[in-house]
Amino acid sequence: MKNADVIIVGGGVIGCSMAYYLAKSKIKAVVLEKEEIGVGASSANGGGVRQSARDLREMPLAMHAVTKLWPGLTDELGVDVEYHQKGNLRLGKTEGHMEILDRIVGQGKLAGLDLKIIGRDEVREICPYVSEEVIGASFCPTDGHANPMKTTLAFYKRARELGTTFITGEWVKSLLMTKGKISGVITGTNEYHASKVILAAGLESRTLAKTVGIDLPMQKIMLEALITEALPKMFPQMIGTAAADFYGHQTDHGSFVFGGVTGLEPFTSDESQPVTRRFTAPATCRAILGYFPCLEHTKIIRTWSGFLDEMADHVPVLGQVEEVPGLTLACGFSGHGFGISPAVGQLVAELIVNGQPSISLEAFHYDRFRRV
C-alpha cells in the first residue's frame, strides 16, 4: 500500500502535462501508467497544434494553449518540443470542398480566430508544392505543429525533475471509494491511497470510471499514420483537407508525418492491439499525392496505428465528478487532445490546487450527454 496526495492514472501527454503543472504548483502527484510513458495516442498522433476546425467548446482551450503556453514550452521544459507556428492550410479541390471550408471559417470567426479563405494564388504563395487541382484553402496563421513524442516525454522529464513520481507497468484495475469519496486505486499488484484521483487513461478511462458507476459514452477508433524518409525542408505549415482524407506536416527531422482516414475505421477498430490494415497506407498515399504530386518518389519508411478515445460528441470530458468527490476526469480527447494538452494540464492543475480553473471547463462536464 502506498500513499499520495494526487494520483494521475495514465502517463500519456495529458497525464504528464497535468503532472508537470501540478508539480509547478508544488503538488507532487503519483502517475500510474499501465505500459510506458506516452505509448498510446500520445505518440501515435500527427502533432497538430491547431485551433481551426475545432468544436467551439474547445476553442478557448486551444487559443489559450497557442497564445500562452506552446510558444514558451521548449524553454520551460528544457527539451525542444519542435513547436512551429506557421499556420494551418486546409486544402480544397472542389466547390463542395470550399463550402465545407466556408463553414469552418465561419465557426472559427465566431470564436474570434484569425481564420480566412484564401484563393488559388495565395495558397501557392504559402505552399508552392500543392497540385494544380487545389483551388483554395482555409488558412489559420496561428496554428502549427509540434513533436508529440518529445512533448510528452519533455513534460514527463520536467515533472520528474520537480518531484513527481512516475510508476510504469502499473495497471490500474479499479478506483477505490471509501465513505462516499474517492480513496485511491487498485492496480494489478498494489493499492494506492489518495483523496484525489485524476483519470487520464484514454480508452481505459471508460472501464475505470465504470468501477464507480460513471458511464462515459466513449468508443475506440483505430487510426493509422505513416512517416516518410527525411527530405530537405519544403514547407512548415500543418496541412489538412476539406475532404478530411489526410493531414500532416514536415517534421524538424525532414520527414513528413501523415495521417490518413479511409472511412472504414468505425467498422474495423475491434482489435485488442492497434494494427495496420493493408489498404490504409495505399489509400493515404493516393490522397497525399492528389494534393502533393511532387512527393511521388518520397519513400514511406513506417506506418503505424493507434486507438483514440472518441466521445459521442467528439469533445473531451474534463473536470470534477461532483457525485464522486475527489475524482477528476480528463479523457475522451477524440483525436485532438495533443494541441490542447498544455492547457488541459494547466487548467486541471488549477482545478486541483484552487478548486477553480482560470478558464471554465463546464462545457466538458461528464454528465452533458443526453442525446447526440
Add this chain to the structure above:
Amino acid sequence: MKKPMERTFHTSEFKAQADDSLIICRCEEITKGEIRRALYDGMSTINEIKRFLRVGMGLCQGQTCNRLVKGIIAGELGIAWQDLEVSKPRSPVRPIAMKIYANDGLVK
C-alpha cells in the same frame, strides 16, 4: 505483462564515459553518450529512448541498432535483457516510394 518500475529521479550528477562519443544508431547518428544521458533523464524503455532521441527511427528502422540500444539500456538500468521490450516493427519492411505504395491495383 510489464513489471512495475518506479522512475525515481537521480540526485547524483550525470557521469560522462570515455566511449560516449561512439555512434550507436548509424542512421540518426545518435551516440552512446546521448542514450546514457536520456536514460539519466528518465527515459527507461527502448520506446522512450527511441521517441526522445530518434534512435532506430531512421531509414533502416533500427535493423542494426535495436540490439545495441537494448544492451545499453539493460546495462545502464540493470534490467534483465528479457524484460526489455523492443519497439514494434511495422510495415513497410523496406522503404517504398509513395507512388508505388499508392499503386495497389485499386482505381480511385
Add this chain to the structure above:
Amino acid sequence: MYRIEEHPILSAFPKGKLVKFAYDGKTLEGYEGEPIAMALKANGVMVHRYTSRHSQPRGVFCAIGRCTDCVMIVDGMLNVRTCIIPLQEGMKVQTQDGLEKKEQDD
C-alpha cells in the same frame, strides 16, 4: 581494380553489358544490372555519402539493402540504396551530403 578476374570455385560472374554512367560529374563504366554500389567499388569509390548531423563519410555496410548506409542520389532521387538498385546505362549517381547533393557536383 576490385573485380575478381579469376576465381578458383566460381567460373564466371554473369554480367550484363558494359555501360557508362555518371558519378559526380565523371564518367565511369560498370555492368548493366549489377548493383550501383558494385560498379562504384570496381572503380575504387568508397564514399557514398556524408551524414546529415556530423558530416561523416559512409559507404557499403550490409550490401543487401537493409542498413541503408550506402544511399546516394540517383537520377535526382534521394536515399537510393545503391547496394541493391541495378545499374542502368546513363544513370546519374551523386554523392549525397546530408539530404542534398554534394556541393562541388554539377
Add this chain to the structure above:
Amino acid sequence: MMMERFEVIVIGAGPAGLAAAIEAASNGMQVVVFDENSRPGGQLFKQIHKFFGSKEHHAKIRGFKIGEKFLQEAETLGVKVVLNASVIGIFQNREVSVMLGDRISHYRANAIVIATGASEKMIPFAGWTLPGVIGAGAAQTMMNIHGIRPGNRVLMVGSGNVGLVVGFQLIQAGCKLEAVIDAAPRIGGYGVHAAKIARLGVPFYLSHTIIGARGAEFVERATIAEVDQNWQQVPGTEKDLELDTICLAVGLTPMSQLARIAGCQVADLPQKGGMVPVCNAFGETSIPGIYATGDVAGIEEASSAMIQGKIAGAAISLAQGYLSAEDFQLRYASYDHSLGQLREGTFGHENKGRTDLKTTDDGYPLSQFLFRKGYLADGELSHYPGVPTSERLNQELMPVIECIQNIPCNPCQDACPQGCIVIGSTITNLPAINQSAKCSGCGMCVVSCSGQAIFLVDVNYAPGYAAISLPYEFKPLPAVGTSGVALDRSGAILGEAEVISVRKTAVMDETAILTMKVPVQWAMSARFFKQL
C-alpha cells in the same frame, strides 16, 4: 479487383523457404515463393564451400549448387518463384502485401511460411561507420555474387564459422587476410575451418577486440588490443594494423520483423540469436497457419534450415488435407532424425557456448591448442583415430585425417572406395583409419572433406623425401614442377618443396589435389604449398 489467394505463400527463397515450398508442392499444393532479391537461393548462393553433413544433408556439395538443385526441383514441381518481390507486411487474415516493380499487390494465403533468414549482428567501435567496415555477409555478397573484392587487406572480427569461412573465401577472392580476431579466448567455429586459414599463415588473435578504425574518408588502419576475462582492454597491448577493410562476423540474428508485424508471439532468446517467433515442433507460430522456418526461427546452419523447411511444408500439407496423418508421421520422423543428427556434436545444441569440454563424445581429447591457435600442435596428432600409426605410415601411403572435433559429417567414409575410413552410423564420430584396408591413393577422401582436413602422406616417395597430397582451392593452380615452399599448420615456412602432381577432374568439384615433394622429416608437418 479480386483478391488473389494462394494455398501457400512462402516468404524467402533461401534454403528453408525453398525446402518448404518443395515439400508442400510435392504433396500437391499450389505454392508461390516471394523473394526480395534478384536471385533466389538466399545465403546458399553465397556459400561456395562444400557443405557438411551426410548425403541426405547434401554434404560435400557446395552451397550454391544445392541452391541450383533446389530451384530446379521447385520449378519442376510447379512452384512459382517470384523475385525482386519485397513482402512489405503481413496483415490480419493472412494477407500479404508485396512490392513488385512499380506496384503493390495484396494476396491472401491459407498458409504462410516466413523464411526470411537472418541479418548480421554488428558491434560498435570507434570508426565503425567508416567506409571499409562491412559485414562478413556483405563481403560474401560482393565477392561471391558480384565478383567484387571487398578490399585488399582485410581484418576479420569474429572467429565463428562465418568469420572462418568468409575469411577463407576472402583469400580465394584474392584478398590478404591480415588476421582473425575474437574477444573470446578461443576460436568459436570448427577447428577444421580455422586450420584451413591458419596454414595459409593467417594469425589468430584471441582475447582481442577492435579498439578502433581510422582513416580520413575510409578505413586505413585499425587498432586491436587484448581483453581480460571481464572483456576489459589490457593497457599496453594495442597493435596497429594497416588495412583497408574490416569485416564483422560477430553473429547472426533472426530477421523476424515480418513475423512481428503479423502479430506472432515472439521471444528474445540468446541461444537462437535474438528475437524469434515462438513456434511449435513443426514451425507453426502463435497465429494458426503462419509458420516460421530456418534462421528466422533460430540461427542454425543452412543444412538444418532445409530440413526445418521440409517439416513446415509437411505440416502445412497435413493441415490442409494434402498429406495423411500416417504419411506425415513417417516423414516427420525421418526429417526429425536427420535434423537431430545435425544438432549433435562439439558444436551441437547441447554444447553450444560450452567451453568446459575436454573430450569428444567418442572420448578423444579436444585440442585446446587448436582452440587457441587455429591448428593442431605436432605432438597432438597421434591422439586421433584418423591419424595412422607411425608404423603404418612408414610402410605405405596413408590418408592422415586431421578431423578432431565432433562435427556431423561423413562424406569421407563414403568417398573411400577401399573402405579405409570408418565413421559408423553416428555421423559426429571422428573418422578412424581402418587398420585392415589399404589406401589406393585416389584422393577422393581429400576432395570430399568439406573441412579440407585430409591429406595423403607417402613417406617412401623417394629416398629422403615424402609426398604430401593436399586439397587446393586457389588460383592460379601451380603446375607440376613448380617449386615453392612447404608451410606447416601455422603457415610458417618449413623449406623448399616441389609440386609433383596436380589432379583436377569434374568429380572433384573444383577442389584440386596438389601433391608436393618435401624432405621426409616434414611428412607430418608440411600441410600447404606456397608458390614463390
